[in-house]
Amino acid sequence: xxxxxxxGLALLAILSNAAAGKSVLMLLQxxxxxxxxxxxxxGLSAAGFTVDIKGYKDSGLKxxxxxxxxxxxxxLFAPKAEGFGGSIDxxxxxxxxxxxxxxxxxxxxxxxxxxxxxxxxxxxxLDDRGTKVYDHFQSATLDGKEDPTLIAASDLVDAPVIVGGxxxxxxxxxxxxxxxxPDSELATVVLSAPATAYSHxxxxxxxEPPSLMAGAAASLITAxxxxxxxxxxxxxxxxxxxxxxxxxxxxAGGKSTATANKxxxxxxxxxxxxxxxxxxxSNMRHHLLGSEDQPWGYRVNDxxxxxxxxxxxxGGESKPYKADDVQVExxxxxxYVRQPLAHDGAGTFSxxxxxxxxxxxxxxxxxxxxxxxxxxKLTHQVPVRPFKHNEYERFLVxxxxxxxxxxSMMAGFFVLGFYFLYTK
Amino acid sequence: MAFLRWALAALVVQAAVFxxxxxxxxxxxxxxxxxxxxxxxxxxxxxxxxxxxxxGTYPKAVLANPQVxxxxxxxxxxxxxxxxxxxxxxxVMLMLKSKSLGLAAYAVGKLKSGSYSLSINAAAVxxxxxxxxxxxxxxxxxxxxxxxxxxxxxxxxxELLFSGASNAPEPAAAVRTAKFQPANNVKPDITHxxxxxxxxxPAIVSLVFAGLALVPLAIVILYVPLAxxxxxxxxxxAPLAALLFHGGLAAMLLLYLLFWLKLNLxxxxxxxGAGGLFVAGSGYMLLSALSTQRLKKD
Numbered sequence: 001x002x003x004x005x006x007x008g009l010a011l012l013a014i015l016s017n018a019a020a021g022k023s024v025l026m027l028l029q030x031x032x033x034x035x036x037x038x039x040x041x042x043g044l045s046a047a048g049f050t051v052d053i054k055g056y057k058d059s060g061l062k063x064x065x066x067x068x069x070x071x072x073x074x075x076l077f078a079p080k081a082e083g084f085g086g087s088i089d090x091x092x093x094x095x096x097x098x099x100x101x102x103x104x105x106x107x108x109x110x111x112x113x114x115x116x117x118x119x120x121x122x123x124x125x126l127d128d129r130g131t132k133v134y135d136h137f138q139s140a141t142l143d144g145k146e147d148p149t150l151i152a153a154s155d156l157v158d159a160p161v162i163v164g165g166x167x168x169x170x171x172x173x174x175x176x177x178x179x180x181x182p183d184s185e186l187a188t189v190v191l192s193a194p195a196t197a198y199s200h201x202x203x204x205x206x207x208e209p210p211s212l213m214a215g216a217a218a219s220l221i222t223a224x225x226x227x228x229x230x231x232x233x234x235x236x237x238x239x240x241x242x243x244x245x246x247x248x249x250x251x252a253g254g255k256s257t258a259t260a261n262k263x264x265x266x267x268x269x270x271x272x273x274x275x276x277x278x279x280x281x282s283n284m285r286h287h288l289l290g291s292e293d294q295p296w297g298y299r300v301n302d303x304x305x306x307x308x309x310x311x312x313x314x315g316g317e318s319k320p321y322k323a324d325d326v327q328v329e330x331x332x333x334x335x336y337v338r339q340p341l342a343h344d345g346a347g348t349f350s351x352x353x354x355x356x357x358x359x360x361x362x363x364x365x366x367x368x369x370x371x372x373x374x375x376x377k378l379t380h381q382v383p384v385r386p387f388k389h390n391e392y393e394r395f396l397v398x399x400x401x402x403x404x405x406x407x408s409m410m411a412g413f414f415v416l417g418f419y420f421l422y423t424k
Numbered sequence: 425m426a427f428l429r430w431a432l433a434a435l436v437v438q439a440a441v442f443x444x445x446x447x448x449x450x451x452x453x454x455x456x457x458x459x460x461x462x463x464x465x466x467x468x469x470x471x472x473x474x475x476x477x478x479x480g481t482y483p484k485a486v487l488a489n490p491q492v493x494x495x496x497x498x499x500x501x502x503x504x505x506x507x508x509x510x511x512x513x514x515x516v517m518l519m520l521k522s523k524s525l526g527l528a529a530y531a532v533g534k535l536k537s538g539s540y541s542l543s544i545n546a547a548a549v550x551x552x553x554x555x556x557x558x559x560x561x562x563x564x565x566x567x568x569x570x571x572x573x574x575x576x577x578x579x580x581x582x583e584l585l586f587s588g589a590s591n592a593p594e595p596a597a598a599v600r601t602a603k604f605q606p607a608n609n610v611k612p613d614i615t616h617x618x619x620x621x622x623x624x625x626p627a628i629v630s631l632v633f634a635g636l637a638l639v640p641l642a643i644v645i646l647y648v649p650l651a652x653x654x655x656x657x658x659x660x661x662a663p664l665a666a667l668l669f670h671g672g673l674a675a676m677l678l679l680y681l682l683f684w685l686k687l688n689l690x691x692x693x694x695x696x697g698a699g700g701l702f703v704a705g706s707g708y709m710l711l712s713a714l715s716t717q718r719l720k721k722d
Contacts, residue, residue, distance in 0.1 A: 136515060136567025136574030148569045157602045180600045185609075192602035195528050196565055196576065198515060206514075206532050210552045214517070214530045216601035217552070301618075325610045338614040356616040370608040397631075398624045404634035408641035410677045415645055417673060419654050421666075421714060 024051045024273070025063065025071040029078045031055035037077070039243045043266040047275060047315070049073070061086025063096055072101055073273045077238050079107040082114050090118055097122075102231045104272050106238035108175045119178070123187045124222045124234040126178045127199045127213055133177050133220065133236070135197035140172060140250035150174050152252035153220060155192040161277040161372040162190060162223060164267035167260035170252050172245045175237030177218035186224050188371055190233070190268070193218040221268070229374040233272045241265050270315075271372070278313040279321055279368075281376045286364065289352065297383035299391070300357045306364060307350040308341070308378065320347030326376070329365045332358070341366075359386040456507025458571050462539065463502045463564070465579060470495035480579060487562055487580030494587040497545035500579070503538060504566055510538055513568035518542040520549060520560040520584075527553040527604055546586045554598035555586050662713030669710045672703035 024044065028034060034041075034053045041051050052071070054061060056078035062070060064087070074096060083089065097103060105122070107115050109132050119126045132149045140152040152170035156163045171191060177199035180187045193199075199213040200206055210217075224232045239245055246262045270276050287294055289303040298304060306328055311318040326349055330337035336356045341349035361383050368376040463480040470493055480486035492498050500518055504511050516533030529552040533540035542564075549556075559581050567574030597604070648654075676699050683692040 146572045155602045182597045182600050189600050189602045209530045215528045217599045325608050335614055336616045357618050397627045400630045401633040401637050404637040408638050412641050412644045422654055
């Protein structure tokens with residue numbers, strides 16, 4: 001009787017451990033409105049996440065307790081929040097991201113200054129409070145009501161790992177736009193506004209471009225991947241995740257279609273929470289051609305092979321990563337060699353090359369950053385020595401006169417010995 | 425009496441129903457359409473004077489790819505009406521879409537005495553999307569939240585000239601959009617160029633000089649004995665010592681050859697020391713035998 005009970009308890013413990021790494025804290029404007037997002041949360045639960053829904057002002061709110069983080073990911077759907085309840089504040093959220101955890105931030109036109117400054121810390125410049133994205137040419141009609149702020153957008157970034165498969169239906173959006181700095185190395189525009197759209201506050205006068213966010217430069221959803229691979233996604237529309245938008249039938253461009261919101265937000269959120277597009281690089285090794293062990297260093301002009309294994313993790317499963325743009329550099333102050341690595345389909349990337357004829361201390365550097373995938377940064381130092389005295393080329397044809405003169409000297413000495421001793 | 429009351433009630437109900445229907449019909453007619461008129465497109469030169477003026481009627485295109493000089497501008501003026509009365513729509517914009525980059529730059533209209541005027545020039549386009557010389561498609565966008573449909577008037581194409589080095593192969597990015605952003609951080613390939621080996625003389629030169637180096641040896645072996653008169657009769661004086669001595673000398677020379685080909689100094693020096701002692705000893709024996717032979721002759 002007790003044995004099946006104990007077995008059941010053990011199974012429960014194992015299952016709860018398996019869910020570790022997938023706990024999400026979701027903060028809403030008002031915890032009573034949680035039923036607006038049930039479809040979205042169900043999609044996350046189906047992907048293995050446990051979502052804890054609370055209001056942003058709850059007094060017992062805790063992200064961190066005694067130095068350990070209580071949750072792995074954070075969803076902030078409280079656009080009007082000026083401060084948080086409990087022990088959470090902007091610095092706590094930034095520490096959360098600095099320790100490698102991920103944040104999904106959703107705002108709307110009533111975005112507060114707290115949320116705008118949090119997005120600015122992430123690297124995304126949201127437009128002011130009160131602005132909305134208007135489009136008089138590509139807006140959608142929902143339930144018979146014309147709404148120029150309801151955008152039917154389909155300008156997605158070409159990165160299936162972030163956004164998912166090609167969508168035939170548009171993605172419904174209603175909210176604020178953002179801009180990404182053109183020299184940003186970490187931010188990616190995921191969904192751009194249509195070319196005829198613009199972001200405007202009807203109570204104020206219209207700005208001049210480029211301060212006016214207009215057209216494709218207005219980013220509706222922005223993704224940022226920090227240098228420690230933590231991901232932050234800022235979406236200008238919280239409604240995009242709500243049940244009404246996920247199940248809506250809209251009229252856009254004259255035809256009535258469903259929306260692609262359900263699959264899109266599910267894939268986007270799974271990417272944000274590092275369930276997709278995570279690369280793990282391991283087993284970096286190198287050897288001289290013709291031997292398998294890793295040498296202490298090289299000699300100039302050696303033929304060597306460099307190998308590294310890269311696996312892509314999706315939904316907890318590793319599969320070999322396949323890409324043609326992973327580069328390795330052989331650097332001593334400046335790169336002497338920079339070549340792409342070839343992969344063999346099983347996740348091993350390799351390159352064969354000849355060590356330069358300059359000696360010194362070099363290092364292998366793999367610095368890979370592809371949109372939607374985590375960064376790979378590996379370095380390994382390798383000394384390169386010059387030729388030893390007995391490794392040069394010998395018996396050159398142009399030295400034959402010298403060999404001939406030395407040998408003739410020796411032969412002549414031998415012969416002269418006879419002449420010297422045996423004269424008449 | 426009851427009949428009259430019912431008739432009155434029916435009349436009142438009918439009136440109410442008809443008034444509601446009339447109200448609905450009125451509301452259905454309230455949504456008027458936007459219309460634009462007096463569209464004038466002016467291309468201005470560097471000093472502000474008009475190079476060409478065109479009048480457009482919606483929806484026919486007016487621009488046939490004229491060139492807009494670098495310091496000049498493309499000006500559009502129009503008036504907007506809704507339902508016959510002049511109207512101030514929320515969006516009056518000019519969109520210039522670059523054919524080479526696919527990016528669009530915008531200009532916002534300003535209301536001046538009842539008509540809107542928009543002006544865009546190369547500097548404004550450069551601030552928004554960077555220097556992208558070439559053809560641009562100009563479109564006039566007029567829209568307002570109160571009307572369902574906006575007016576998009578395709579004016580045609582114009583060519584914008586940029587000052588300075590605008591013919592760079594890749595203009596510096598000034599904007600990020602979903603379709604116009606870097607996909608990865610791939611840098612150009614670098615292959616190390618190895619130092620070319622030094623030039624060597626042609627083989628025939630080396631062989632000829634090697635032959636020349638051997639000519640004195642030929643002279644020593646062939647000519648000198650004839651000229652000086654060497655006789656080998658003295659060999660018989662001490663044949664064993666002579667054999668050992670000349671053999672030892674040959675062995676030392678062979679050791680030098682082996683050292684050049686294979687051995688190192690640590691292996692050679694002991695052998696050379698032993699060989700040297702042997703040659704010295706056998707040489708002493710030979711010389712003493714030869715000198716006793718010469719003394720005997722005298």
